Amino acid sequence: MFSFASPVVDFHALAPELVLAVGICLVILVDLFVPDHRRWVTGTLSGFVMLAALLPVVTLSVLGDDVRSALMDGELNQGITGRYVVDNFALVMKALFLLSGYVVVLLSANSIEEGGYNQGEFYTLLLSSVLGMVMIASSRDLVSLFVALEFLSIPAYMMAAWKKRDRKSNEAGVKYYLLGVFASAVMLYGMSLLYGLAGSTLLTDIAAAVQLDGDKVGVQVLGIVFVIIGFAFKISAVPFHTWAPDTYEGAPTPVTAFLSVASKAAGFVGLIVLVFIAFPLAQDVYRPFMWVMAALTMTVGNLVALKQKNIVRMLAYSSISQGGFILMPLAVAFTNGNQGASLRAVMVYLIIYAATNLGAFAVIIAVSRKTNSGEISSFGGLFSYAPGLTVLMTIFLASLAGIPPLGGWYAKFGAFKAAVDAAGGWGYSIAVIGAVNAVIATAYYITVMREMWMKPVPDGDTTPIKVPASLQAALAICGVLTLVLGVLPGLIAKVGDITDLTGALLP
Amino acid sequence: MFAESTEAAGWFLENAWLIPLIPAVAFFLILGFGKRMPRGGSEIGIASMLASLVIAAGTAYQWVQRVDAPVAEGEHALARGSFGFARTFSEEAAEAGHEVAPVISTLDWFDIGRLHVSIGSHIDGLAVTLLLLVAFISTLVQIYSTEYVRGDRRYTHFFASITLFSAGMLTMVLAPNMLQFILGWEIMGLCSFLLIGHWWEETANSKAALKAFFTVRVGDMGLLVGTAALFALFGTMEIGEINEQAANFAGDNKGMLLFAAIALFIACIGKSGQFPLHTWLPDAMAGPTPVSSLLHSSTMVVAGVFLVARLYPVFHVGLDINVAGQSFNLIAVIGGITVLIAAGLAFVQDDIKKVLAYSTVSQLGYMMLGLGVGAWTGAVFHIFTHAFFKCALFLCAGSIAHTGSHHSFDMKKDMGGLRKKMPVTFVVWIVSTMALMGVPFFSGFFSKDEIIDSAKHNHYTVFYFVAIIGAAMTAAYMTRATYLTFFGKARGGAAHFVHGHDDAHDTHDAHADAHGHDAHGHDDHHAPAHHSAPLPFAKTDSSWQITVPLIILGVLAIFSGYLNAPALGIHWFEHMTESSIGAGSAMSVPPPPEFSWAAAAPGLLLVLAGFVVSLLISKAVFGEKKTALQGLTQRNSLLGAGHKFLVNKYYLDALYENVIVKAVAYPIARAAYWTNQHVLDGIVNAVGIGGKRTGELVYKYVDQGLVDGAVNGSGATARGAGGALQPVQSGKVNLYGALLFGAAAVGALVLVLVNS
Amino acid sequence: MIQEQQWLLSLGTFLPLVGVLVMLFIPKKDEVAAKGVALVTAIATLAVGIYTLVQFDYDQSEKLQFFTTNKWITPIKATYTVGLDGISLPLYILSMVITVLVMVYSWNHVPEPGNTKAFFILMLVLQTGMAGTFVAQDLILFFVFFEVVLLPMYFMIGVWGGENRQYASLKFFLYTMFGSALMLVSFIALFVVTKNAPGVNPDDANFSFQWFDEHGRDIARDTAIWIFAGMFIGFAVKVPMFPFHTWLPDAHTQAPTQGSVILAAILLKLGTYGFVRIAIPFLPQAAVKWAPIIGVLAVIGIIYGALGCLAQTDMKRLIAFSSVAHMGFVMLGISTLTDLGISAALFGMVAHGLITGMLFFVAGSVKERYHTLEIKRLSGMLLQMPKMGWILGFCAMASLGLPGLAGFWGEFPAILASWDPLSGEGLPYGGLSVGLYQGLTIVAALGTVLAAGYLLWLYQRTAFGEVSAEFAGTGHDAHGHDSHGHDAHGDDHSDIHDVNTFEWIAWTPLLIAIVVFGVVPSLMFDVMDPAVSLITDRFGGK
């Protein structure tokens, strides 16, 4: 018989999660006790919670331990160590999620308040979702991966449908929900197969079992493919992207920003963990599969984006295609010893992409406060009455297009470099496809620039836009990051030092 | 700037670079200050040309001394005011015989890789001849122009351009290397554009300018390519070295030398108006007459001939000239065709300047022919003599138009009977015409005869006949032109002039409109109603600025020939210049044949015949006819007795004109002219139009359609593809789910199959 | 490498950005202050440039001077490395000069729709990008600067351009993006391949030019050819070479005058500079294989550009097409892989910058006065604006390669070189087909004829002749000065006036430079030649 004994808990390592958990409770409590007109306090509080959670992340990284396991084997229980770890990769990603969350709070402040939505609950959900993301960065086990994934997804489903009276928002939520649940169900089925093969949910054990040999290759392939799908859905890789445009368009804009950045990043974290720890020896499966996904994602996302009239929808497709670019190095990882470059490329891309894309959404939110429209044409003549916003939007779009000296170029550069580093047909071919797509992508970014700079104001209303302070802060953070990371990409050198994930190195 | 040579070759010889530099500086002075000068900048131009002339004369003098000086050991070889580098290509040559080394002064300009470029002067007999010639003629023409273009609205520009032109020609003449040569060559091209188009308000003029520049530029292709070929072949740009190496050419790469020679000759064809690129030259008469006189008779157009003469070893060796058994070569053929074609065309021109223009083309043909048959001295000497008399003829034409025919050049409409009123012009014209015809003891005789003689002597028999027939034709068309201009009854503008100024003024405007070919001064020539003072002995002739140059040129038209008169045993010119053709080399240019009257006789007889026939015809057609007709119309019926005779006379005219001339001469000449205008010129124009059409087609279909279309098309395709993909995004959850799972299933299936 | 005054190039490159920062704080309404700050910045930058010019050691022009290298993006081994040698110097200075002149010209020529401040800021940003490209000695740094110019130019065309500006600017942008995306892939491939080469310590690999200079030549030829292909497309679009040129006429035609000038004078040179500085020296084995293709495309460009010119009815578009032809000569020179050819090409780059820049200036001023550039509507410019007319004529002559003016020294040596391209026995990377190049030479020479054709045709139609009825009586008419007296010169006809003060200030330096470089080409050849030899030496040719 078993007797239960609690494992040894490294509280410092778990501190970000704990801060967030406490913060969630705090927000709920505060929400209960403040009067309606002061509900904005919950937003402020959420922001502080995010920043507070960032503190232990900083202290952990300053300590500089290579890796620490949050839960360690106690005297009686075995096999917990290494299921939930804190390494540099996890820390960087946690920081990214927390900062993105903070910016999303800034973005939400006014629109949620002015929309008359339930602020307290909204921020609670937002914090929960961020908690899920923070958790996924540390998960090295199928169970914790799954739990974290659901933890970040379920609040997101609700946030997507947050505008209760809005039919589009409902539709966005339902679509996201049904497909998300379906995808995670399929993923779970894959996970069950993997568990069956390995006899353990620990990723390193799975890696040992999934080597594409023996008589169960078919089951291995099925398991890998199904598991990848679950995360491919999150990153909206084609053909698992179908939810994204509809949801992005329908959801409240700050939520869209959140989904397109943080949620996507979380999906990538899951994929990275799987590829680097669970499947490094199964590259004959994930490489072609993800190669095709990457190529399709870039291309289809771009092509359809060309036709969009709605700016949010256009950005949705744009973020799909950006996902393709991020997928590119991952798809050819472990080819010709480029895993270090691949990992770096994905992480750098995610960071820069987050700053840039959130910035773009911030501008959209700011502009739509005046125009109340999501059409691209509503940006006409923006330069004449909001030059600052125009310049910022130009910076963000140009960065998304990958034009130096804005952040995006370095992100794309890293992705290309990792792909070329792979040095074979897989790498070169995807790099060329990527290069062509980079050009196509430019076409629709530039359409928006053209609208802002060169077209007349559609309704002739040129009263200046008043940008609330929180939005200004968000814009400043994103703008500065985009610029600085473009000119001095060496600043994210910490990321550059990470060449592999803990546990990825098999004996 | 230029280092003194160790052993002085003579100040002028070493500082000959001043000759082009002075007018070049003058050009900028005129542009900058000309308008503020009392005489609109013309004084600067003339002064600079005079200065150049003086230095050129000094250079010539010292060159003569140098040639005549006894050869001291090594002296000539060292006598090179070279700056920065000294090559000794002609040392042995200098020591080997009586050859006189050229004086080369250079200043390093720049190096690009193995291309060494210098500027400076290459003085030898050929260069000295041309220097003197160009400076002299330019001076005279500028003096002439002060009167001729007086009051022109771009008087200053005119002098600036014409001065720059001289500078360009002089730069080219003393070029020590091909780059400087091209420099001068192109500057001349530019100036010809500016000067031909001087009255650019009229489209015809600017079109003529365009045509001239463009046609010459077609030839320039050859210059560029030929120079490149020479550079690749010999690794140098220095003319002296090129000549040296070409003369001693023994490589197995003869084909390349041939190619270079042909390419360069194409440039000469363009510049010197040789068949088939001669059509720009008559059109170029749209420029003011002094321009025609300077550029298109005596200087610029001989640049092509000069190029052949300058690089004679290249052509001589490249084209195997004077190799035993050769009776044709490209230069001789082109030259010969040009002689005949142009002479034929000169018959049917009514415009006096066009007659002279075709005559120039024809004479240039002679020069080329001479070079083609190995008569280097004869050809160069013909450049020399031709310059004087052709310049004189053009200036006479200008004088007539300026004073006698109210700015018309139409011989049939506005001239005739001018000999009494314009004695100076008339005499100079006659003298020059005789020189042009090659009448013995006039300058043209000596030069042309040597070419003709050499053709025969060097076994280019066909070209001998071409040359003497050409000579006869020359005599004939010049006789016709002379008769039309100075004899017979005054017509049109001339009639007003001959019969009194008052009449002329009454109808002036009408004439100006009707004959506005030389359209200068539509506005301006009211203002200076009376010209400057004429010479005292020819009060009705043009003013002194015009007549004095005429007289000088007339004198030279006679006497310049005596510098090299084989008939009189004078070979001075030959002696002075012979070192210029790659001396002391393996190249064998046969010496000019000994002169004998017997050999010259057939040519002279043909000239005489041409003169007589033409005179008779002209008298009959142009002279008597007019008289008869006027008699018919003005006299009353009482004189009916003479009527029949006059009718008969007229019948005779008709016989001449209709049967002999129209049936025999005219069809040929006309056919030639038609060919010229429609085929050759047509081709030139068609090339122009065709080029433009091609451009339009290429632009419309290839560029905008194909290339750009491909680009835009790919954009459209991308968008189209995007549109095609949109239906996937149907908005229906079930389909999304099906897609999701379908893709997963297909992916998994494929991967399972591949991996197991 | 001469590592003295290491700050100099960085100062020269980034000084304009300081001006931009200052200008950000100037209120939009205060146009004079904005213009003033911008101009002062540009002049200060030029002063730094002139100081550079003075400090440059001309006896060692093949060496990189003012060289400095600093850490920049350590993870990818990219460094901030700048240096200046004889090849870069003329272009570096040219970019500064052009910026100042363009700003002077802009003083009272800010195109519609105004917004002076933004316009001047863009010019300063452009300046930084251009100067940086010419001094960068690190592939990544080069790439960044290369791309920095993209957006400002896009906006310059798109916001301040002509009627069809949006299409033109989009085309410009996408074309260039297309090229640079593939170029970037090539750069990375070059790095990866050199890094993984046998006998190389991967840790030594970096993105500095020096590294590629030493190791690029060891790449297997087949691989190198593919890498070259990517660079080729990137640079060829920028040049632009046939068949990647179609963005150019649109961009030039629609751009405001200032944009056209900068585009013609500097931006096109980024492409050719890339060939000379990167593609050819780093991948000599591929260059020898690519050269004939480049040569053929260059010559097609020459003829094609000329034919395009002949078909134009718009003056500015004609000038734009002439750029295609002229850059064809530059590329032909480069493709010979000889000292002479590449020197000629570099000279041609500067000359084309001066001359075509000037032509665009004139076209801009003509447009401003007549409100049209349709050739058939313009006539008799010499009568109404004699000085402008003569300047146009001067530039046309310079452009068609008249000896004694700058244009000639780009064209003629290129022809010379292409007659005698890299060839011979025992060359390390093989030679080129002499026969092919001689054929190309002849066709290229035909191009000079066509150049004369279209330029003179343009000149004859616009400058010569009587003033067309449409514009007669508007403004100064030199024709009737004396006879008509002054009664006809009312103030309301001041539309068409001759060259004004700002134009004189902006143009005179260019005009002088065209003459000076035409008369004393050694000024540039002497500086460039040693550096060019350094490149061509590796081919072992002449």
Next chain:
Amino acid sequence: MLVNNFLILGAVLFSIGVYGVIARKNAVLVLMSIELILNSVNINLLAFDRINGTQDGAVFALYIIAIAAAEVGVGLAMVLLIFRNRKTIALDDLSEMKG
């Protein structure tokens, strides 16, 4: 072996669930089909648990059951929301946004 039959049962349930998601137009039915898949996963996990003799499968299954409950809660709430706004829960009507 007996456990293999459980795996087959799991596969069949999974297939039925997938079919339901794709073919059903009613939101609630789709939701139920997804539950079916989740349960097939649970059966799988437990079967493998038996085969492998470790506890991970059982623990995983417990987590899945818990989370499935949360998911269904959210899902039903959303279906209610839709029904309130549109008076229908047919999925085909949820296609306002497309393209």
